[in-house]
Amino acid sequence: MSDLLRLATAGSVDDGKSTLVGRLLYDTKSVLADTLDAVHRASADRGLATPDLSLLVDGLRSEREQGITIDVAYRYFATPKRSFVLADTPGHVQYTRNTVTGASTAQLAVLLVDARKGVIEQTRRHAAVLALLGVPRLVLAVNKIDLVGYDEVMFSRIAKEFTAHATALGYTEDSVVEIPVSALAGDNVVEKSANTPWYSGPTLLEHLETVPVEPDPHDAPFRFPVQYVIRPRTAEHLDYRGYAGLVAAGTVKPGDEVVVLPSGRRSTVTKIDTADGELAEAAAGQSVTLLLADDIDISRGDLISVAGNEPTVTDELDATLCWLAEKPLRPGARVLVKHGTRTVQAMVTDLRDRFDEQKLSSVDGPASLELNEIGRVALRLAEPVPLDDYSFSRRTGSFLVIDASDGSTLAAGLVGAPLPLLENGVESCTGGSTATPDNHALVSPGP
Amino acid sequence: MTLALDTLGRLESEAIHIFREVAGEFDRPVILFSGGKDSTLLLHLAIKAFYPAPVPFPLLHVDTGHNFDEVIEFRDRVVARHGLRLEVAKVQDWIDDGRLEERPDGTRNPLQTVPLLDSITQHKFDAVFGGGRRDEERARAKERIFSLRTAFGQWDPKRQRPELWNLYNGRHRAGEHVRVFPLSNWTELDVWNYIEREGIELPDIYYSHQRDVFLRDGMWLAEGPWGTAREGETLERKTVRYRTVGDGSCTGAVESDASDIHAVIAEVAASRLTERGATRADDRLSEAAMEDRKREGYF
Ligand SMILES: Nc1nc2c(ncn2[C@@H]2O[C@H](COP(=O)(O)OP(=O)(O)OP(=O)(O)O)[C@@H](O)[C@H]2O)c(=O)[nH]1
Ligand SMILES: [Mg+2]
Numbered sequence: 001m002s003d004l005l006r007l008a009t010a011g012s013v014d015d016g017k018s019t020l021v022g023r024l025l026y027d028t029k030s031v032l033a034d035t036l037d038a039v040h041r042a043s044a045d046r047g048l049a050t051p052d053l054s055l056l057v058d059g060l061r062s063e064r065e066q067g068i069t070i071d072v073a074y075r076y077f078a079t080p081k082r083s084f085v086l087a088d089t090p091g092h093v094q095y096t097r098n099t100v101t102g103a104s105t106a107q108l109a110v111l112l113v114d115a116r117k118g119v120i121e122q123t124r125r126h127a128a129v130l131a132l133l134g135v136p137r138l139v140l141a142v143n144k145i146d147l148v149g150y151d152e153v154m155f156s157r158i159a160k161e162f163t164a165h166a167t168a169l170g171y172t173e174d175s176v177v178e179i180p181v182s183a184l185a186g187d188n189v190v191e192k193s194a195n196t197p198w199y200s201g202p203t204l205l206e207h208l209e210t211v212p213v214e215p216d217p218h219d220a221p222f223r224f225p226v227q228y229v230i231r232p233r234t235a236e237h238l239d240y241r242g243y244a245g246l247v248a249a250g251t252v253k254p255g256d257e258v259v260v261l262p263s264g265r266r267s268t269v270t271k272i273d274t275a276d277g278e279l280a281e282a283a284a285g286q287s288v289t290l291l292l293a294d295d296i297d298i299s300r301g302d303l304i305s306v307a308g309n310e311p312t313v314t315d316e317l318d319a320t321l322c323w324l325a326e327k328p329l330r331p332g333a334r335v336l337v338k339h340g341t342r343t344v345q346a347m348v349t350d351l352r353d354r355f356d357e358q359k360l361s362s363v364d365g366p367a368s369l370e371l372n373e374i375g376r377v378a379l380r381l382a383e384p385v386p387l388d389d390y391s392f393s394r395r396t397g398s399f400l401v402i403d404a405s406d407g408s409t410l411a412a413g414l415v416g417a418p419l420p421l422l423e424n425g426v427e428s429c430t431g432g433s434t435a436t437p438d439n440h441a442l443v444s445p446g447p
Numbered sequence: 448m449t450l451a452l453d454t455l456g457r458l459e460s461e462a463i464h465i466f467r468e469v470a471g472e473f474d475r476p477v478i479l480f481s482g483g484k485d486s487t488l489l490l491h492l493a494i495k496a497f498y499p500a501p502v503p504f505p506l507l508h509v510d511t512g513h514n515f516d517e518v519i520e521f522r523d524r525v526v527a528r529h530g531l532r533l534e535v536a537k538v539q540d541w542i543d544d545g546r547l548e549e550r551p552d553g554t555r556n557p558l559q560t561v562p563l564l565d566s567i568t569q570h571k572f573d574a575v576f577g578g579g580r581r582d583e584e585r586a587r588a589k590e591r592i593f594s595l596r597t598a599f600g601q602w603d604p605k606r607q608r609p610e611l612w613n614l615y616n617g618r619h620r621a622g623e624h625v626r627v628f629p630l631s632n633w634t635e636l637d638v639w640n641y642i643e644r645e646g647i648e649l650p651d652i653y654y655s656h657q658r659d660v661f662l663r664d665g666m667w668l669a670e671g672p673w674g675t676a677r678e679g680e681t682l683e684r685k686t687v688r689y690r691t692v693g694d695g696s697c698t699g700a701v702e703s704d705a706s707d708i709h710a711v712i713a714e715v716a717a718s719r720l721t722e723r724g725a726t727r728a729d730d731r732l733s734e735a736a737m738e739d740r741k742r743e744g745y746f
Contacts, residue, residue, distance in 0.1 A: 059585025
């Protein structure tokens with residue numbers, strides 16, 4: 001079993017994400033005395049009878065003033081069974097990009113709903129974002145169960161509705177678990193609650209400690225984006241020429257035949273070097289330096305792949321974007337695409353459709369893609385790039401869309417169409433609400 | 448043979464990846480290096496990232512003048528051993544020529560920001576590595592690994608870039624720079640466990656020793672160029688060690704018998720106080736002390 005779980009919270013504003021995270025930290029005794037004192041003092045100053053545990057994570061002044069989360073907080077805690085890296089994300093729709101940040105590396109998401117409100121628009125939006133990013137497992141935490149009198153019927157209704165939605169997004173039934181909790185009172189977070197005798201499942205922590213975590217598949221084909229060329233030029237290492245990078249997928253051994261992309265030149269791995277000595281094998285997640293048999297031209301931005309099972313090298317691609325900028329995206333926009341270690345100029349040649357995350361349907365040919373919208377686009381790149389499908393490899397199937405003028409990150413990009421419904425389009429929704437023209441479009445089409 | 452990385456292996460690999468990204472994308476990076484444990488760890492990882500080539504960046508120390516001699520001696524020894532280039536920005540120089548004014552309370556930690564920003568501008572540094580960790584403080588817990596700063600060095604927590612997967616966006620406009628935190632995901636315990644695993648040398652003051660200290664605001668302070676016990680405070684000889692090393696006027700020692708790495712790890716694992724809460728007067732000032740300093744351009 002893996003010793004580490006990376007998880008993120010999600011769900012609408014005020015559903016209790018930060019309180020739940022605070023409760024997890026508090027009940028697992030992960031909060032040190034001085035931090036706790038500070039929270040007690042701040043809660044008392046606000047006239048609260050019990051400590052507000054969300055103050056453990058809402059670390060910015062404006063967050064505390066407004067009582068909301070604005071940006072992701074990363075917290076680390078461990079139990080005897082596992083270590084956890086926890087990203088507490090904001091629920092407010094305006095800060096969805098920070099939710100995407102927290103979820104992009106998560107292996108599991110805890111999606112909260114308020115038991116009084118059930119599944120609402122923002123729940124569906126976040127579920128879609130999680131499905132898009134390929135977060136493999138979900139927990140639906142039906143929170144504030146204390147406020148509905150620990151009512152089983154209420155819980156079951158919400159759980160059923162959500163499961164149907166998650167299934168439509170491509171989640172299998174055993175990858176979604178529903179738990180009735182009260183973050184405020186602590187029911188079923190770490191301790192089993194006496195108030196929900198009708199619930200026989202695990203507490204949230206029990207589930208997090210035991211849920212299987214999919215490791216990086218070792219049988220995946222080898223992928224290695226070159227970050228940097230190491231050439232010491234010292235007397236001792238006169239002819240040393242090593243390609244430094246992090247193994248993005250698969251494994252590599254000395255003797256393996258590899259292809260350098262996009263050039264297509266072939267060579268053989270002679271040595272896997274690290275500061276601690278040579279390795280007999282390296283796997284996904286490891287930072288190493290590769291030495292090759294042939295003296296070929298390789299630089300930052302190239303990708304070393306196993307020979308025989310290579311990514312497609314292309315300058316045209318279909319991709320799904322989660323648009324994270326205020327300025328809308330319009331067809332014809334010129335942007336930068338950062339894929340692996342390579343940044344290339346690109347043009348959005350077509351805006352194919354927009355995903356309606358409420359109806360799980362697609363809207364064909366939208367005029368623009370607005371903040372927090374998900375859509376499928378066609379991109380043309382200034383030079384060919386080796387690409388894998390996102391559903392095949394999170395690391396080599398993802399890219400950033402960057403504004404060339406100010407350097408800001410505009411979108412999360414995923415090669416292909418990871419959302420099943422985008423592919424199949426169950427029902428088409430007309431009414432194109434986003435078709436209003438807008439004069440501050442991102443970048444005008446080129447001459 | 449199992450290929451799965453353990454926690455320390457994963458953290459090391461991530462930090463090395465970050466160093467190499469910066470080397471590949473920036474023109475003039477610099478590592479902030481004080482000789483403290485986090486910056487020593489940072490340097491150790493940088494050396495590993497570029498092995499067998501030398502580290503392709505210089506180091507910068509913003510020197511408050513309120514240092515522990517052992518730390519400065521250690522700093523210079525490490526720099527010499529690895530053949531590195533160290534720039535030192537002395538807060539004293541800024542005070543002497545009037546660009547900075549000594550604070551009434553005599554602490555100099557907050558005075559580091561201006562010399563830091565001036566040095567970044569003067570040397571045109573475009574990427575600045577810091578040893579900050581998200582587990583140190585809850586405003587730090589909000590920090591990205593690549594954190595964009597304006598031409599005035601300011602951090603705007605409301606306008607942070609999304610940081611997706613392990614794709615870092617280091618693009619910036621002329622005059623802006625990026626703070627880079629390769630140790631973001633390390634906890635204090637990870638740092639000590641790694642120091643043990645790698646056999647990394649640290650200044651002696653991290654291990655228990657005898658020192659004359661006096662109690663102020665619940666912290667054991669040592670005497671030094673920053674002053675000594677005031678009226679009503681008494682110097683006492685205690686067995687102490689430091690959990691963090693910063694400006695001597697506001698960094699407290701903790702009573703401890705932990706004289707070697709194993710004892711330190713046991714102590715940190717059992718500690719009921721955070722590293723900063725136990726030892727930094729500057730963070731106790733207000734609920735948002737760290738955030739405010741970071742906004743102004745502090746580390
Ligand atoms: N009664 C009750 N109140 C709760 C519960 N969980 C959270 N709350 C309250 O709900 C409010 C919002 O909680 P937060 O934890 O800040 O919500 P959030 O989801 O983190 O909000 P954002 O991060 O801004 O999206 C606070 O007043 C909490 O005290 C619960 O289980 N029961
Ligand atoms: Mg919150």
